Amino acid sequence: MARKSLIQREIKRQKLEKKYKFLRDSLKKSIKKAFLLDEKWKIRKNLQSLPRDSVPIRRHRRCIITGRPKANYRDFALSRHFFREMAHGCLLPGVTKASW
Known part of the structure; x- marks a missing residue:
């Protein structure tokens, strides 16, 4: 935070x-x-x-959840950490994992 x-x-x-x-x-x-x-x-x-x-x-630009100033995605307003968690939890529609 x-x-x-x-x-x-x-x-x-x-x-x-x-x-x-x-x-x-x-x-x-x-x-x-x-x-x-x-x-x-x-x-x-x-x-x-x-x-x-x-x-x-x-x-x-800051993450809307943690306030982290670095490594933010503009489209989602999330830091990379929370983006990854939410993507794995299927909470972001249209986001798929690139490699398995």
Whole structure:
């Protein structure tokens, strides 16, 4: 199991990302529309003044059961350990073992 503080940090990042998504997107669009370089710099400065954790790239995919940050399958949101257990228990529809 992952530490509770790390899981809470990811939840906080998700909330911040949702909160600033519209503002971040509008600033990016205005950078593309701006013609003068000075305008682009001002808009870029406003974009950089947003919280760091509101950037979507800082989020980390975690297992929904254990919170493990590494070796996750995107389609199932599970770590490799629980994916294997659930696949062997026939709890994941459409998943078959590749070799016997």
